[in-house]
Every structure is written in structure tokens, then in C-alpha cells.
Amino acid sequence: ELKVEQNPLFLSMQEGKNYTIYCNYSTTSDRLYWYRQDPGKSLESLFVLLSNGAVKQEGRLMASLDTKARLSTLHITAAVHDLSATYFCAVDARNSGGGADGLTFGKGTHLIIQP
Amino acid sequence: DTEVTQTPKHLVMGMTNKKSLKCEQHMGHRAMYWYKQKAKKPPELMFVYSYEKLSINESVPSRFSPECPNSSLLNLHLHALQPEDSALYLCASSQVGREAYEQYFGPGTRLTVT
Numbered sequence: 001e002l003k004v005e006q007n008p009l010f011l012s013m014q015e016g017k018n019y020t021i022y023c024n025y026s027t028t029s030d031r032l033y034w035y036r037q038d039p040g041k042s043l044e045s046l047f048v049l050l051s052n053g054a055v056k057q058e059g060r061l062m063a064s065l066d067t068k069a070r071l072s073t074l075h076i077t078a079a080v081h082d083l084s085a086t087y088f089c090a091v092d093a094r095n096s097g098g099g100a101d102g103l104t105f106g107k108g109t110h111l112i113i114q115p
Numbered sequence: 116d117t118e119v120t121q122t123p124k125h126l127v128m129g130m131t132n133k134k135s136l137k138c139e140q141h142m143g144h145r146a147m148y149w150y151k152q153k154a155k156k157p158p159e160l161m162f163v164y165s166y167e168k169l170s171i172n173e174s175v176p177s178r179f180s181p182e183c184p185n186s187s188l189l190n191l192h193l194h195a196l197q198p199e200d201s202a203l204y205l206c207a208s209s210q211v212g213r214e215a216y217e218q219y220f221g222p223g224t225r226l227t228v229t
Contacts, residue, residue, distance in 0.1 A: 033217060042205060043158070043220040088157055100146030100211050102160035102171055103218060 006106035023072040023089035119221035138189040138206030147189040148207040
């Protein structure tokens with residue numbers, strides 16, 4: 001059974017600080033996804049990481065993937081209040097590589113950034 | 116256009132009712148998905164359609180019946196639901212193939228079963 005573990009599950013931090021969210025998964029996969037969810041809203045795609053060593057950056061967020069360690073990180077630089085949300089990592093459930101696979105999500109990291 | 120639309124936005128139904136959720140996309144995606152999300156939990160996969168054929172059913176109770184009439188539409192028919200089925204139902208779509216394609220999510224239907 002595929003397991004996706006995120007930590008921390010809850011994070012309260014001040015504006016201007018840096019922090020990292022970790023995502024470990026139990027299967028061999030080179031495809032890792034990060035999503036953002038605001039309260040009462042749907043999921044917004046942030047990053048798709050396709051291979052070992054992949055690094056992507058968008059604004060104050062940077063995501064990386066280490067397939068050997070089965071670990072992805074989401075790094076927040078100089079946090080601002082607007083980044084407060086729940087962040088999910090997800091892995092292809094079957095990683096069949098040839099068709100449509102559903103995603104298995106981590107439990108999510110509830111991030112609160114205080115002024 | 117990267118939009119997935121879902122109707123209705125909210126639905127309240129009794130345990131003896133029959134209702135349907137609708138999802139639509141016009142991005143040319145050939146894979147469509149239903150997820151269920153309970154409050155403060157991650158989304159859980161229910162069904163996957165690939166080229167209009169059901170390819171994954173995650174042991175979902177038969178009171179949930181998916182249907183994919185064409186490549187742009189996905190329905191979820193609901194019958195004799197239980198209060199514990201109250202949740203946010205999310206539809207998503209993506210391309211299909213060996214590449215990793217991100218899934219685009221719709222806004223969801225918030226379902227309450229009374």
C-alpha cells in the first residue's frame with residue numbers, strides 16, 4: 001500500500017521567516033505533485049516534479065525531489081501572510097507510467113503565517 | 116482554458132433521494148477523476164476514467180455510480196447515501212500518457228446528507 005507522509009502537519013510561523021515542509025513516500029516513483037488548498041476551496045496545482053533532482057521555484061516557494069530518498073521538500077522563503085493555506089503533496093497511486101493514475105495525498109500541512 | 120467546472124456547488128439530500136453531480140472540462144483531457152474529501156482530511160481517490168472507460172474503482176460502495184458520457188463530461192450518480200457520505204466531492208482531469216501530467220481540479224460540490 002502506498003503511503004505518503006508529510007510533516008509537520010501544522011505549522012505556525014511569522015512573516016519573513018523560512019521553513020521547509022517534508023514529504024516522504026513509500027513507493028518507487030519519480031512523479032511528485034504539490035497542491036495548495038485554501039479553506040473551503042478546491043486544490044490549486046503548485047508544482048509537478050518529474051525526476052530525481054528536480055527543483056522548481058515559483059515566487060517564495062521552491063520544491064525539490066530526491067527519488068532515491070523518496071523525499072520531496074517544499075521550502076518557503078521569507079513567508080508572507082498570503083501563503084497561509086494547507087499544502088498537500090501527492091504521488092501517483094499506481095505509477096503505471098502508461099495511463100491515468102489517481103493520486104495518493106499526504107495528510108496535508110496546515111500553514112498559518114502571522115504578521 | 117484550464118477550467119474544470121462542477122455543478123451544483125452545494126447539495127443537500129435525504130438518504131432516500133437520488134441525485135447526480137456533474138463535471139465538465141474542455142481542455143481535451145482524456146482522463147477524469149472523482150475524489151472525496153472529508154473536513155480536515157486529504158482527498159481520497161474514488162474513480163478514474165481513461166478514454167471514457169472506467170479504469171480504477173477504489174472499492175467505492177455501489178450507492179455511488181460514476182458515468183462518463185463523453186470525453187468532456189463526468190457524472191456521479193448518488194442513491195441511498197448515508198450521513199457519513201457528507202463531504203466535498205472533487206472532480207479532476209488530466210492528459211493521459213507516460214509523462215506526468217498534473218491534474219486540474221474543479222471547485223467541488225459540497226454534499227450534505229441528512
